[in-house]
Amino acid sequence: MIVRELYTNAFEATLESGLRILVEEVPQSRSVSAGVWIRGGSREDPEGLSGLAHFIEHLAFKGSATRDAKAISYEMDAVGGHLNAATAKESTFYYADLPSDGLATAMALLADLALHPRFDPSDIDLERNVILEEIRGHEDDPEQTAYDLFSQDVWQGQHPFARSVVGNRTAIESVGAADVLAFHRALYQPDNMVVVVCGGIDAKQVIRIAEDVFHTEPVQAVPVPTRTAPVFQPxxxxxxxxxxxxxxxxxxxxxxxxxxxxxxxxxxxxxxxxxxxxxxxxxxxxxxxxxxxxxxxxxxxxxxxxxxxxxxxxxxxxxxxxxxxxxxxxxxxxxxxxxxxxxxxxxxxxxxxxxxxxxxxxxxxxxxxxxxxxxxxxxxxxxxxxxxxxxxxxxxxxxxxxxxxxxxxxxxxxxxx
The missing domain is CATH 3.30.830.10 (Metalloenzyme, LuxS/M16 peptidase-like)
Structure with a gap:
């Protein structure tokens, strides 16, 4: 493992798997913010599957092999924290804000969400309906609709930046288990992720916890999708x-x-x-x-x-x-x-x-x-x-x-x- 100081109270560590850990100690704080970021957002959605990155973010909260959705909520509530996630154009991230003494629990939950989602077919069908309702709400927001249309205009509908993060109804209705598994395997790799923890914690403690909960067995490498730079269109x-x-x-x-x-x-x-x-x-x-x-x-x-x-x-x-x-x-x-x-x-x-x-x-x-x-x-x-x-x-x-x-x-x- 390699550890280096970025600046005062900030450190970077690289685990054997290639996973990066970034820590900023804030000694006066009694709380902590912890998250795992994946270098993969809506711009990585495959052609015809707009909204897949966002779909997977939703599915992660349905449970893993060891925790169901209820257990995830209960464990976070038990340490007085808040757990959430978001999908952006270039990343997907899962994060928790909580008192510092609950960090080990939060990091275990974050690792489970990112690395071990169960992706049960019944969960996919159930969450599909939730996302379709989210899209309807999205379409009812005039300012958001205007931004989506502007994105289509300025990127000419060809670049992934032209797509809405939440996707469209046709794409979401066609998402299957194989699509979900393939996307997760390609993007949710240790060397394509970064774990960040900031607050009233000790960097050495964070790294020890990360080595434990983010441990992954070696898997066959899957090429991360390449990106094409956007071209602005007046x-x-x-x-x-x-x-x-x-x-x-x-x-x-x-x-x-x-x-x-x-x-x-x-x-x-x-x-x-x-x-x-x-x-x-x-x-x-x-x-x-x-x-x-x-x-x-x-x-x-x-x-x-x-x-x-x-x-x-x-x-x-x-x-x-x-x-x-x-x-x-x-x-x-x-x-x-x-x-x-x-x-x-x-x-x-x-x-x-x-x-x-x-x-x-x-x-x-x-x-x-x-x-x-x-x-x-x-x-x-x-x-x-x-x-x-x-x-x-x-x-x-x-x-x-x-x-x-x-x-x-x-x-x-x-x-x-």
Whole structure:
């Protein structure tokens, strides 16, 4: 086993199986957040089986060879913890938040969920109905539907990023036991997973527990599916829907998670549309009252990224708000960034980062995502130093690189075009 220090109180260990363990000790904490992340999300769903990664996440909670669903719930409740899971575009993760003295129980449960689900055919049929209801609820959410349609437009329906994480009815109805077993065997391999534990614990103790509960017998290697980088497609699209509000998504390219431009672009984005002091909020909501929700954010993946602006408006204001957003884009590009706006944006981002350090589950997510996306885990101090180093010039250079007005994609969903 190999153990190395990442930074003060943070460690990485590699078990003989290839499983990575990341630990951040928080001595003042009396609780812990523990999770297992799999480098496999909806982008790994096979063609025609959209939603399979999410389906497997659901099935894991139905039980294993040694625990049924009731036992899983009871054991977690007995240590005063909370157990849950989620599927994203690039990962699936199972996590628990609990008092520190229940860690061994939590890690045993997490190992069972990830490595030993029973996948009983009757469970598959039962959970299929649950997921179909989830899809119906998903379809009834206009903002979520708008985002899914935007994803299809911007990735042209060809890349896995164009698919909804929860899948579609046709795909879910066709999922069989063989599909579930094949996907689990391919993705839920020790060297394609990472266990992360943060909080009031000792790293050596965590590693000892992990060696015990995440022990796996050697199995024949199955190739992990290769990924194809997404290609951003500009365009203008309208989807007519009987909604009371018009949903606007405007996107452009953004850097991958590990790129040096990411933090300068985050600063530029904070000026544009992050929070109530941002230009979009002040100009469109506060000054004109044309939207309740208007914001922008950067979403970076392991091999691609997108810079998104969203607004929800009355249908008759759709064209006006799109024009105002575009005007703010043009202003960002044509004018230097004022020092006072830069300082405010950096203060906001610095605050977000520091406040996140007070949350064990935030610490765990930060470590896991950094590891899965680019295998480069930076200390909070290093990230703060990179943020402090952003200047008006570097933030403007980053936004000019990615905010190209001839290469934006606009999707509107609602009754008015």
């Amino acid at each position: 365009g203008v699209h309208h989807h007519k829907r009987p909604t009371g509000m018009s949903h606007i998504y405007i996107g452009t390219d953004a850097p991958i998670a590990s790129h040096d431009d990411r933090i300068p672009l985050e600063v530029a984005n904070s000026i544009l549309g992050d929070g109530t002091s941002s230009r979009l909020f002040l100009n469109i909501r506060e000054k004109r009252g044309l939207a309740y929700a208007v914001s922008s954010y950067v979403n970076s993946f392991s091999d691609g990224g997108i810079w998104l602006t969203y607004a929800g408006v009355a249908p008759e204001n759709t064209s006006t708000v799109i024009a105002l957003i575009r005007s703010e884009f043009e202003r960002m590009l044509s004018e230097p960034i004022p020092q006072d706006e830069l300082d405010l944006a950096k203060a906001k981002l610095r605050g977000h980062l520091i406040l996140g350090l007070e949350s064990n589950d935030h610490l765990a997510s930060r470590l896991a995502n950094a590891f899965l996306q680019h295998r480069n885990i930076q200390s909070p101090d290093d990230l703060l130093a990179r943020l402090d180093a952003v200047t008006c010039k570097s933030a403007h250079a980053a936004l000019a690189t990615y905010l190209q007005l001839e290469r934006i994609s606009i999707t509107t969903v609602g009754s008015a075009k």
